[in-house]
């Protein structure tokens with residue numbers, strides 16, 4: 464055993480924290496390490512951010528429509544609960560791993576602290592390609608997964624929400640499964656529910672709208688405006704598709720869209736509502752005739768002002784970062800930029816609005832949904848919209864001011880603010896026993 468791992472063992476290093484370099488969790492740790500020198504006295508507590516509070520791996524067996532049995536791997540991680548219950552989505556994706564879910568939970572801890580919600584960070588996933596399952600199989604999968612993680616979740620404990628490939632219907636099944644075993648309806652165990660089950664107005668579009676609001680905010684801070692800006696978007700789902708709609712309606716031009724099945728490029732601007740309608744019918748964005756169909760990787764070479772990665776993590780690698788031609792990157796996805804890519808973007812003078820701020824609109828309206836559920840009193844659209852904007856813009860300004868004052872990137876500034884809040888809570892609570 465070499466000396467580093469011997470000393471790591473003495474410190475109680477956990478085996479599952481020994482991860483490959485370049486993995487999402489490694490990337491998260493590098494982002495934390497980068498701000499520790501700015502945390503002063505609080506850095507004494509920083510190790511708490513480098514260890515998930517708890518992680519559960521479950522087997523999720525279901526009967527398929529043909530009568531056979533299939534097993535899927537499920538995860539739920541509470542990264543940190545110093546500031547409140549764990550909060551974060553559940554995704555269904557064929558490539559999900561415990562390592563990825565740990566990182567996603569960590570990013571939720573930072574995000575919830577940056578926008579000052581009274582939540583810690585959590586995340587869950589089932590390693591499955593949901594496109595291969597029927598609606599009935601998906602329902603059985605969701606219910607069995609919920610039942611397997613039921614010891615982790617609860618309205619004052621951990622509140623799941625939609626993420627990649629999950630939606631309001633998924634949340635309705637989760638809520639119903641949890642409620643059935645409790646013998647009474649428990650609306651606030653999940654957010655992102657259908658409105659008829661206690662969902663909030665404005666939750667579906669909240670993440671995309673937040674990406675739009677932070678894009679406008681960064682342009683304003685740079686002394687510019689959205690009018691006529693050319694934007695390239697990766698991902699055309701609940702985040703990328705909705706952000707593109709808001710951005711186009713406010714005067715920007717969406718010049719390229721990439722999704723899992725292809726890429727559409729149109730320097731004159733793609734008609735976003737028409738491309739969304741085409742995707743609704745064909746399940747993809749190819750053959751839309753709303754621009755030229757291109758190779759997926761061509762997205763990175765498009766001549767535009769702003770790039771919005773709104774798919775999954777680790778898409779902007781160092782080599783992609785060296786290629787892109789935009790001045791600004793607004794992260795709609797969680798963890799889309801690797802730490803090496805971040806360095807390349809900084810060297811090239813490209814401004815990055817980090818995920819923990821840019822995509823926080825979703826969890827902010829999740830918070831509103833949770834609060835409304837507890838009060839059994841539901842808000843109208845203008846109240847949701849104005850409170851969302853207020854929280855997001857306040858957080859943006861704090862991050863921007865810290866970035867100017869400390870001289871770090873916007874990600875560095877957001878992590879300084881977020882880590883400080885989490886570690887202050889940790890310090891004030893003290894350690895038991």
Ligand code: GLU
Pocket residue numbers: 550551552553622623624625626627654655797822823825826827829
């Ligand atoms: N999945 C979303 C995110 O990554 C929303 C989480 C939530 O609403 O709890 O921020």
